[in-house]
Amino acid sequence: MAEAELIGLPIELERVIFELAAWWYPETTQTLILVAKRVCIWIEPLLYQVVLSNGNPDRLLQMMQAKSPEFLRKHVHHLAFSSVIPRSEITRVLSTCTNIYDLALWTGDTYPGLLGDMGNLTHLRQLSVNLYALFGGHEEFNIPPPAELPFSHLTHLDVFSAVPEPLWSVFATLPALTHLSFSDYYIPELISAVLQTCEPLKLLIVVWTQDADPMWETPEIADPRFCMIACPQFENDWELGAWGGLDFWRRADDFVARKRNGEIEGSVFEA
Numbered sequence: 630m631a632e633a634e635l636i637g638l639p640i641e642l643e644r645v646i647f648e649l650a651a652w653w654y655p656e657t658t659q660t661l662i663l664v665a666k667r668v669c670i671w672i673e674p675l676l677y678q679v680v681l682s683n684g685n686p687d688r689l690l691q692m693m694q695a696k697s698p699e700f701l702r703k704h705v706h707h708l709a710f711s712s713v714i715p716r717s718e719i720t721r722v723l724s725t726c727t728n729i730y731d732l733a734l735w736t737g738d739t740y741p742g743l744l745g746d747m748g749n750l751t752h753l754r755q756l757s758v759n760l761y762a763l764f765g766g767h768e769e770f771n772i773p774p775p776a777e778l779p780f781s782h783l784t785h786l787d788v789f790s791a792v793p794e795p796l797w798s799v800f801a802t803l804p805a806l807t808h809l810s811f812s813d814y815y816i817p818e819l820i821s822a823v824l825q826t827c828e829p830l831k832l833l834i835v836v837w838t839q840d841a842d843p844m845w846e847t848p849e850i851a852d853p854r855f856c857m858i859a860c861p862q863f864e865n866d867w868e869l870g871a872w873g874g875l876d877f878w879r880r881a882d883d884f885v886a887r888k889r890n891g892e893i894e895g896s897v898f899e900a
Contacts, residue, residue: 644671651675655872674704679871683711683864689722698725707871709733709757711864720746733757733787733867741765747779754805756780757787757867761796770795775802784808785878787836792819801826808878810834812863817849824852832856834881838863853888856881857899 638646644667651658651672658676662669677696682689689710692701705726710719714736723729723746730752734743739762747753765771772795780786780803789812800809800823807829811819815835824833835857860866860877870876887893 640667647672648675652872655679674700677701677704679707679868680705681709681711681864681868682714683709689714689718693722693725701726702728705729707731709735709864709867711735713737716740716742719743723747724749728752731755731871734759734763735864739763739790741769741771744773744777744779750779752782753779754782755785756783757789759790760786760788760799761790761792764796764799772796772799778802781805786810787812789813789838792816794819797822798826800830805829807831808834808882810836810877812836812838815857820850820855821852824850824854830854832878832881832885834858834877836860836863836877854885856884856888858884859899 647661647664647668648671651661652675655675658672662673662676677692677700680688680692692705702725706729708722708726708729708731710733716738719736720742727749729750732747732750732753732755734757739759741763743763761770782805783803784805785808786800786803786806787810792811792814797819800806806827809823809827809830809832811834813836820833820835824830831854833852833855837857837859838861858877858881866876870878884893
């Protein structure tokens, strides 16, 4: 039997195959970049597209040292600070990776100075933050004028802090906001006020992040844009969504759409 002839794939198709493999199976990227130099060039940027510093602040330092500012500016799109990181380092990262459009600030050290750092992120569309601390908290609470906030393009906002009444009015000042969530925080008066004043809002979620089964509150909100959802693995869920997977935002979107279409009873509110 004649030896089978190896037929090479067109280079464009080869690239698509490797990029899709790296996208859908990001854990394989470190191995794939060793296949060939051209493959490394194609998919190495995916190593930096989604950055989660959970328990490993050195990863950010290594990232900043390994690549040029131009490379990081172009390729870092999703960034979650999920460990204790010096404020100066956060400022450095946010002044370099200015093409971030999905940012999570979970360091336990949220402060008003971050508003200035986020001013560099002109494409910011999704944010997870302790909003009360971002505006100074109990001691220095102050909401800057809307024109001074770096949120003009923000569509998705996850708030995991307390939301005292002086903070309620800020949501109506965010012109592009369509999706809002409150983590482990359910105040019916707050929910009603936000739904009434934020007409562009398509979805308002209360997200329960505790490991135990959530204690669903008695529903008091009739607006079809409202739902509750359990998400005990919050960091994993964020990373899943960053890679295009079915995160709590997408699950809630699907739930609300099915509810509007009559596939789910109007009295059901937990997705």
